[in-house]
Each structure stands twice: as C-alpha cells, then as structure tokens.
Amino acid sequence: MDRETAPAPPETSAQAAWSDAASREAIQLIADGVTRVAGFGIAAISVVRGDPGYLEVMAVAGSETAREELKGRHTPIEQLTQELEKADDWGLLRFVPHERLEPGLGETWGWVPDVDPIDDSPDAWHPMDLLIAPLYDDTGRMRGTLAMDLPVDGRRPGEAQRAVLDAYAEQARQAVIVALERQALADQVRMGEAARRIVRKATAQLSLERIVADSREAMIEGFRAAGMWLQTFDDVGGRGAIYSADGSVIELTPELVSIAETAARRAWEIQEASVVAPYVPFGDWLTPEQGEMILAYLASIGIESILFTPLGAGPQCLGNLVLTRAFGAPEWSAAEATMALDIGHDLGRAILNARTFEREHKLVEELQELDAYKSQLIATVAHELKNPLTSVMGHLEMLESSPDLNGTTLSSLHVMDRGARRMVRVIDDLLLLSKVGDPENRIIAAPVDLHRVVDDVIDLTMVAAQQKRLELKVDVPDQAVLALGDAEEIDRVCANLVSNAVKYTPADGSVSVSVEMAGSEHPDQVVLTVSDAGIGISQSDLERLGTEFFRSSNPAAVAQPGTGLGLAIVRRIVERHHGRLEISSELGKGSTFRVFLPAA
Structure with a gap:
C-alpha cells in the first residue's frame, strides 16, 4: 500500500x-x-x-x-x-x-x-x-x-x-x-489558450497597468492560479514597481523584494521558471533560510505555492511574474513551468514596448512644450519688434517728404525704408508662423472655393510675372472645387507657392497652377498643384525644405530675397488642415508642389 x-x-x-x-x-x-x-x-x-x-x-x-x-x-x-x-x-x-x-x-x-x-x-x-x-x-x-x-x-x-x-x-x-x-x-490546450489570449490582447497594451489587467484573467484561468502579481525592474537595473492583478497592494518586505530580484535575474540567465512550495526542494538561488522566509510569508496570506517566472527580452531581465496557488490546490507541473517561461518572453517584450512608448511619449511631450515655448518666444519677439518698427517707418515717410533733404540723404532714406519694409515682412511671417503652429489656435473649418483663391492670387502676382515675361497657365474646372478649412490660411498657401514659383523661374519661363479633385483613390480630397520650369531644388535641399529659416544652398536661389519662412508656413498650414504636401523637383529643370486638402 x-x-x-x-x-x-x-x-x-x-x-x-x-x-x-x-x-x-x-x-x-x-x-x-x-x-x-x-x-x-x-x-x-x-x-x-x-x-x-x-x-x-x-x-x-x-x-x-x-x-x-x-x-x-x-x-x-x-x-x-x-x-x-x-x-x-x-x-x-x-x-x-x-x-x-x-x-x-x-x-x-x-x-x-x-x-x-x-x-x-x-x-x-x-x-x-x-x-x-x-x-x-x-x-x-x-x-x-x-x-x-x-x-x-x-x-x-x-x-x-x-x-x-x-x-x-x-x-x-x-x-x-x-x-x-x-x-x-x-493542460497544453488550456495554457496554449492562455498564451494566445495574452499575445493577442495584453502584449498590445502600452502601459504596465493595462498589461497586468489584460493578462490577469488568461493567466489565472490558464494556470488554475489563485492570483498573480508582476514585478518590474527600472531601466538602470534597480528596483521597480509591483503590480497586483486585482489592484491590491503587495506588501513585500525589502528583503523579500531583493530575493525576488536576484532570483529573477538568475532565472533569466538559465531560462528557467521555478516552483516554491513545501513539497519542492529549494533551488540553488535560495538558501534554506530564504526559502523558509518565503514560505512563511506565503502561508501568512493563505498561499501554499508559487510559480516564479522571470520576464525579459533578449539578454535583459525586466522583472518577474508570480502565480499563486492556495493550500489543497494541484501542484505545479513541468509543462506549466515551461509555458510560463514562454509567456515570460511575451510579457517581457510587452513591457519593453510599454517602456519605449512611455519614453517616447514623454519625449514628445517635452518636444511639444519646447515647440510651444519657441512659438511663444517668436510671437513675443515679433510683437516687440513690430511696434518700434512701425514708428521708424512713420518717421521715414515724414523725412522722405521733407523739401530740405538733398539727393544723397533721400537715397539713404529710401534704402532704410526698403530694409524696414523687409523687416516688417519677416515679422509678419513670424507672427503667422506662430499662429499656425499654435495647437490652441484651432481652425474654424468652412468650405473654401479654390477657384476664387487661385484667381485672387494670380491677380496679385500678375505684375511680378509680367516684369519677367512669364507665362501663367491656370487650369481650373468650371464647377466649384471646395476645400474644407480656413479661407485666409489656404489663400496664404496658394500665394506662397505661386510667388515662389514666379520668384525662382527665370525670365521668359512659365508657371502652371491647377485645381482638381484628388481622384478615385482619394475622393474626399482636393489638390492644388503649382509647377514651374525654374532653377529646381537639389535632393539634399529637398530633405530640409519647409524647415524654418532654411534657404537653399543653390547660389541662384540665395540671390533671391526671402526669409526662409514661406514653405515652413505652407507646411504647417497643410498639416493643421490634415492634408499633405508633396514636392518633386530636379535641379535646373523646375519643381512641382502638390497640396492635398480635405474636400468640403
């Protein structure tokens, strides 16, 4: 017997x-x-x-x-x-x-x-x-x-x-x-289902709390556990946090936490999940005193045994997973330990992804704060410059109308006036850039007739085009093409693109402007296209085009006056309208700018 x-x-x-x-x-x-x-x-x-x-x-x-x-x-x-x-x-x-x-x-x-x-x-x-x-x-x-x-x-x-x-x-x-x-x-079916549910649901989460919450049911059912908790280590290898599946506080002494950390790192090295129970000899990572201490703590909270699993990704141990069973429950099997270790790899990757997301999210917030500060600084400086500059231009006009000034003095005053007006344009661009870059300054969207926008812009640029004997080709349909957005900002996009095309196209060249629906692939979008046969843009410059204050390295482009803010303003306006800007260009042969905007 x-x-x-x-x-x-x-x-x-x-x-x-x-x-x-x-x-x-x-x-x-x-x-x-x-x-x-x-x-x-x-x-x-x-x-x-x-x-x-x-x-x-x-x-x-x-x-x-x-x-x-x-x-x-x-x-x-x-x-x-x-x-x-x-x-x-x-x-x-x-x-x-x-x-x-x-x-x-x-x-x-x-x-x-x-x-x-x-x-x-x-x-x-x-x-x-x-x-x-x-x-x-x-x-x-x-x-x-x-x-x-x-x-x-x-x-x-x-x-x-x-x-x-x-x-x-x-x-x-x-x-x-x-x-x-x-x-x-x-057992294989039960634990396989638990692993499948964890991979499908818990590993898609981007916070440790959600990973624990979404893996709880699958782990407890799949492993017939009474409960579970998950301990993580911080990025530099120190002590992290302990998450309980039911949200309760895990009261572990510092000594027990230290034992668990050491055990997890050792278990990850040898790729082994371990059982701590009265009926199992203590592993090499536990002294008899440590083992008895753990069993006494478990008994005090009604737990007879635990399945201790390391969590990690690659060579890095990220924490440990503890599954518990009460007195009288079945003992842990070797198959359960093997499956738990596999899940430890899945949860380890999920923890690593969550940490990466948290770091990136924090970095994005910091960058957003920095960008907001930059926009605020630009707006403040521009306002502070515009007030005294307005006064300077007013006095220049008064001096230019004075009959007592000779030719040399008048010539100097004209130069000063042109410089002041250029500064005004820069300040106006800075203020607009700050406005369209402010996330708090939201768009009040309304239908905008692109046909009318193009006509207004062509009228304003016609004089400059005629001075260079440029041919302006306009292709717009007879029916209205409506974009959804801010009329003033969309007008500014069209004006900047057309004025740039006129500016960088040599004499006797041509500039084309067209408006159309995006087509069957994007029926909810309209397209504004501005093409020129001008000096073109090099591939290296294309990568930085649209960055604030960036000017092309092409000497022919540098010779033209500009603030380096026009395309930056265009890009920001397009982005805040949830559109996109496509640029294709070849040095010496011209450029094409295509703006996709939501259709009204």
Missing part, C-alpha cells in the same frame, strides 16, 4: 484538478473491481505527479476509512523504489513480505489496517505485507501503481488469484496512461 506520512490535501481540489472526469471514473471502477472480483478488501491506484516525481493516490476502494486517509496522499517514487528492491517478482505484481522490513519502519507508514494474521502459517497475510503492481508505459517509465491489501481469505494470493490481479493491473496501467496523456493534452 501507499503509506507515506505526508498530510493529504483536501480531496475535492486535488482530485478534480487532474485529468478528466471520465478518466477518473474509469480508474475508480478498476479499483472497485479489485475489491469485488479479485478478493481483496482494499485497492488503491496512484499516479506519478510532479518533478521530482511522487505518487499521489487517486482512487481508493473497499474502505471509507482508508479512502479518507489515503486519497490524495503523496509518496516519493524513490521511497517506493527502495521497497521494490526487496520485493518478490510476481509478473506484473511485486510482493514485499513484512519480515523484510527494517525494524520500526512499519510504524512510520501512513495507514496500516488494524487486523491480525488469521494464523501462524507462512501464507497468512500480515497487515504490514506490501502487494503492489508498478504501472509502466511502453518506454519503461513508471506512470502509477495499483496496490492491494486485506485479502478476503486472509492468505497471500496464489497463482490463480495473481492471474486475476495481473489482468486488473494491465487495465489500471492503460487507464492511468490514458488519463495522464489526456491531462497533458488538456
């Missing part, structure tokens, strides 16, 4: 958690058959569980007292193996007579029937006799046992009775193997 003295967990959780109900029922029926047909008062069937292996009694027949004391009991396989070395070989059965037991060993076993031998004959059954059938699979691995006790006739079994017991042993062997295989398959 299986008689190890370790206390048995409650039957309900231990029995119902392994294999399926049909397999458990089949094993119980075999045990019942031994008591009804084979002539024994007690029969028990155990299966091999855990790593290192032990035998757990799963079915007991013939005695309620024996059932209560034996069911769920654990016996190390090593202990059984030692007893089998003393046994007589009876085919599938092994028999160890009581006289071969060491003195006093019988009293250490868990349950011994309270009976006396019927007489003093050699074949009389003694309560300390052991009759057991080890159940092996086809590879020779022990998968369980069938044990018998209390023969009805009080005698050790003869040849005929052994033959019947051999038949039941073979049935028990097949039933146990099928049950364990079905359990392994069910």
Whole structure:
C-alpha cells in the first residue's frame, strides 16, 4: 500500500484538478473491481505527479476509512523504489513480505489496517505485507501503481488469484496512461489558450497597468492560479514597481523584494521558471533560510505555492511574474513551468514596448512644450519688434517728404525704408508662423472655393510675372472645387507657392497652377498643384525644405530675397488642415508642389 506520512490535501481540489472526469471514473471502477472480483478488501491506484516525481493516490476502494486517509496522499517514487528492491517478482505484481522490513519502519507508514494474521502459517497475510503492481508505459517509465491489501481469505494470493490481479493491473496501467496523456493534452490546450489570449490582447497594451489587467484573467484561468502579481525592474537595473492583478497592494518586505530580484535575474540567465512550495526542494538561488522566509510569508496570506517566472527580452531581465496557488490546490507541473517561461518572453517584450512608448511619449511631450515655448518666444519677439518698427517707418515717410533733404540723404532714406519694409515682412511671417503652429489656435473649418483663391492670387502676382515675361497657365474646372478649412490660411498657401514659383523661374519661363479633385483613390480630397520650369531644388535641399529659416544652398536661389519662412508656413498650414504636401523637383529643370486638402 501507499503509506507515506505526508498530510493529504483536501480531496475535492486535488482530485478534480487532474485529468478528466471520465478518466477518473474509469480508474475508480478498476479499483472497485479489485475489491469485488479479485478478493481483496482494499485497492488503491496512484499516479506519478510532479518533478521530482511522487505518487499521489487517486482512487481508493473497499474502505471509507482508508479512502479518507489515503486519497490524495503523496509518496516519493524513490521511497517506493527502495521497497521494490526487496520485493518478490510476481509478473506484473511485486510482493514485499513484512519480515523484510527494517525494524520500526512499519510504524512510520501512513495507514496500516488494524487486523491480525488469521494464523501462524507462512501464507497468512500480515497487515504490514506490501502487494503492489508498478504501472509502466511502453518506454519503461513508471506512470502509477495499483496496490492491494486485506485479502478476503486472509492468505497471500496464489497463482490463480495473481492471474486475476495481473489482468486488473494491465487495465489500471492503460487507464492511468490514458488519463495522464489526456491531462497533458488538456493542460497544453488550456495554457496554449492562455498564451494566445495574452499575445493577442495584453502584449498590445502600452502601459504596465493595462498589461497586468489584460493578462490577469488568461493567466489565472490558464494556470488554475489563485492570483498573480508582476514585478518590474527600472531601466538602470534597480528596483521597480509591483503590480497586483486585482489592484491590491503587495506588501513585500525589502528583503523579500531583493530575493525576488536576484532570483529573477538568475532565472533569466538559465531560462528557467521555478516552483516554491513545501513539497519542492529549494533551488540553488535560495538558501534554506530564504526559502523558509518565503514560505512563511506565503502561508501568512493563505498561499501554499508559487510559480516564479522571470520576464525579459533578449539578454535583459525586466522583472518577474508570480502565480499563486492556495493550500489543497494541484501542484505545479513541468509543462506549466515551461509555458510560463514562454509567456515570460511575451510579457517581457510587452513591457519593453510599454517602456519605449512611455519614453517616447514623454519625449514628445517635452518636444511639444519646447515647440510651444519657441512659438511663444517668436510671437513675443515679433510683437516687440513690430511696434518700434512701425514708428521708424512713420518717421521715414515724414523725412522722405521733407523739401530740405538733398539727393544723397533721400537715397539713404529710401534704402532704410526698403530694409524696414523687409523687416516688417519677416515679422509678419513670424507672427503667422506662430499662429499656425499654435495647437490652441484651432481652425474654424468652412468650405473654401479654390477657384476664387487661385484667381485672387494670380491677380496679385500678375505684375511680378509680367516684369519677367512669364507665362501663367491656370487650369481650373468650371464647377466649384471646395476645400474644407480656413479661407485666409489656404489663400496664404496658394500665394506662397505661386510667388515662389514666379520668384525662382527665370525670365521668359512659365508657371502652371491647377485645381482638381484628388481622384478615385482619394475622393474626399482636393489638390492644388503649382509647377514651374525654374532653377529646381537639389535632393539634399529637398530633405530640409519647409524647415524654418532654411534657404537653399543653390547660389541662384540665395540671390533671391526671402526669409526662409514661406514653405515652413505652407507646411504647417497643410498639416493643421490634415492634408499633405508633396514636392518633386530636379535641379535646373523646375519643381512641382502638390497640396492635398480635405474636400468640403
């Protein structure tokens, strides 16, 4: 019989958690058959569980007292193996007579029937006799046992009775193997589903709190855990945060946190998930004192065992995952530890992504604050410059109208006036750039007729184009083409693009302006296109085009007056209208600017 003295967990959780109900029922029926047909008062069937292996009694027949004391009991396989070395070989059965037991060993076993031998004959059954059938699979691995006790006739079994017991042993062997295989398959399906749910949902989250929340249900159901918590380490390898699946506070002492951190880093190095439980020897990463400290803490919160899994990505350990089980729950299996380690890789990548997102989000916020400060500074400086500059221009006009000034002085005043007016244009551009770059200054969108916008811009630039003998080609449909946005800003986009085309196109050249719907691929957009046959833009300059104050490195472009803000203003206006700007150009052959805007 299986008689190890370790206390048995409650039957309900231990029995119902392994294999399926049909397999458990089949094993119980075999045990019942031994008591009804084979002539024994007690029969028990155990299966091999855990790593290192032990035998757990799963079915007991013939005695309620024996059932209560034996069911769920654990016996190390090593202990059984030692007893089998003393046994007589009876085919599938092994028999160890009581006289071969060491003195006093019988009293250490868990349950011994309270009976006396019927007489003093050699074949009389003694309560300390052991009759057991080890159940092996086809590879020779022990998968369980069938044990018998209390023969009805009080005698050790003869040849005929052994033959019947051999038949039941073979049935028990097949039933146990099928049950364990079905359990392994069910565990794989259950944990595979947990892993799939975590990969699909939790790893898509970009915050640690959401990762824990979204993985909680899958982990607890998939691993039949009572709870879970997740500890992370900060980016420089120090102490991080502990997240509970249910949002409760995890009260760990600094010493326990330190032990967990050290263990996680070591476990990630060797790629191993570990079980901490009273029935498992402590690993190399725990001293006996540390192990007892952990078990005492777990017991204080109603937890018997944990599955401790490192989390990481690549060579970096990012934290650990702890799954808990209460007293009486099934023990952790090697398959569960393997699957937990795989999930540790998935969650590690999710944590790394979340941290990267948090860093990038923080960086974006800092850049936005810096950009807002820059815009505010530009606006403030521009306002402060414009007021005194207005006064300067007013006095210049007064001096220019004075009859007392000679030609040289008037010439100087004209130069000063042109410089002042150029400064006004720069200040106006700075103010507009600040306005269109301010996220608080939102657009009040309305339909804008691009046909009318183009006509107004052409009228304003016609004089400059005629001075250079440029041909202005306008292609707009007869029906209205409506964009959705701010009319003044869209007008400024068109004006900047057309004036630039006129400015950078040599004399006797041509400039084309067209308006159209974007086409079937983008039916919700309209397109404004401005093309010229001018000096063109080099590929290196195209990469920086639209940056504030950037001027082309082309000497022909530098020779033209400009602030370097025109295209920056165009780009910002287009972006705040949720459009896009496409630029194609070839040095010496001209450029084409296409502005896509939402259609009204």
